[in-house]
Amino acid sequence: MRKARLIPxxxxxxxxxxxxxxxxxxxxxxxWKVKKQADSIFKNPAGIPPNELERVVKQLDDxxxxxxxxxxxxxxxxxxxxxxxxxNEFEDxxxxxxxxxxxxxxxxxxxxxxxxxxxxSYQAEDKWEFALEQYNKLIAGYPLxxxxxxxxxxxxxxxxxxxxxxxxxxxxxxxxxxYRSLAAKYPDSQLALRAYNxxxxxxxxxxxxxxxxxxxxxxxxxxxxxxxVDTVFWEMVLIYKKELKDDLKVKETVExxxxxYPDSKFIKxxxxxxxx
Numbered sequence: 001m002r003k004a005r006l007i008p009x010x011x012x013x014x015x016x017x018x019x020x021x022x023x024x025x026x027x028x029x030x031x032w033k034v035k036k037q038a039d040s041i042f043k044n045p046a047g048i049p050p051n052e053l054e055r056v057v058k059q060l061d062d063x064x065x066x067x068x069x070x071x072x073x074x075x076x077x078x079x080x081x082x083x084x085x086x087x088n089e090f091e092d093x094x095x096x097x098x099x100x101x102x103x104x105x106x107x108x109x110x111x112x113x114x115x116x117x118x119x120x121s122y123q124a125e126d127k128w129e130f131a132l133e134q135y136n137k138l139i140a141g142y143p144l145x146x147x148x149x150x151x152x153x154x155x156x157x158x159x160x161x162x163x164x165x166x167x168x169x170x171x172x173x174x175x176x177x178x179y180r181s182l183a184a185k186y187p188d189s190q191l192a193l194r195a196y197n198x199x200x201x202x203x204x205x206x207x208x209x210x211x212x213x214x215x216x217x218x219x220x221x222x223x224x225x226x227x228x229v230d231t232v233f234w235e236m237v238l239i240y241k242k243e244l245k246d247d248l249k250v251k252e253t254v255e256x257x258x259x260x261y262p263d264s265k266f267i268k269x270x271x272x273x274x275x276x
Contacts, residue, residue: 024070027067027070027072028072030063031063031072031075031076034056034059034060034063034076035079037056037059038056038060038079038083041053041056041083041086041087042082042083042086045086045087045088048087050087053083053084053087056083057080057083057084060076060077060079060080061076061080063076064076064077074100074104074110077096077099077100077103078097078100078113078114078117080096081093081094081096081097081100081114081117082117084096085117085120085121085124088124090121090122090124090125093121094118094121097114097115097117097118097121098114098118100114101114101115108142108144108145109145109146111141111142112138112141112142112145112146112147112148113147115134115137115138115141115142115147116134116135116138116147116151118134119131119132119133119134119135119138122134128158132155135151135154135155138151139151139152139178143178143182144182144191149194149195149198152171152174152175152178152179152198153172153175153198153201153202153205155171155175156168156171156172156175156202156205157205158171159171160205168206169206172202172205172206175198175202176199176202176203179195179196179198179199179202180195180199182195183195183196183199188222188223188226192222193219193222193223193226193227196215196218196219196222196223197219199215200212200215200216200219200235203215204239207243209239209243209244212239213236213239213240216232216235216236217236219232220232220233224260228261228264230257230260230261230264230265230266231266233253233256233257233260233261233266234257234264234266234270236253237250237253237254237257237270237273240253241273250273251274254270254273254274255274257270258270258271258274
């Protein structure tokens, strides 16, 4: 099995976690100098000797000790964990991720990211059962984070790539149930909107077009007063046209799109469809 690639951390979401010092520019310069050395390891992990890894890790650890309350200290700790993973030192990598979770236990975003990357590290070792355990913990413990929302579909997609259709269908079914539960718990919220979109995507992935269309109609009914849903209309048009070959429904949906969103970016292709 090809080793899974560890996904870099997106720290834009955790800027509120730590305060910035008065000399942020100097701190950033110090960090980026070390990060440049770390990047060289990521580019050629197999060709880097162990002492070079430990030298860079020490610099990052020293940086964290000097700037414990800076956002870059959080990023540095993730960077160290990812460096160990790049060198296939997965136990050390996971210890670092777990340390991050303990240190920032009140930050759901940080913990969910660390937990996801622990799962990725098991995948890199071809240990799916252990990876799955981490992803299930992520879903249960941090369901409202970006990673928590993505995890059910991620699991189903894994089975799809591995050509395990029964497990894939079961996973998509579990994902749909999970998202329905979230939508019911947080009705009319942006989280519910995201959940319904994921439900529609899950049905689409299993080619259950009628349920996908039904879910898209639910989004329109529930959320069109809150957000622009022309993209949802267009998704329905594409399903009717490409998957169901239903020209009458294509026409009806296109006409509704044009009527309700005359300034939509989809107007030009929509009118072109009507001409056909």
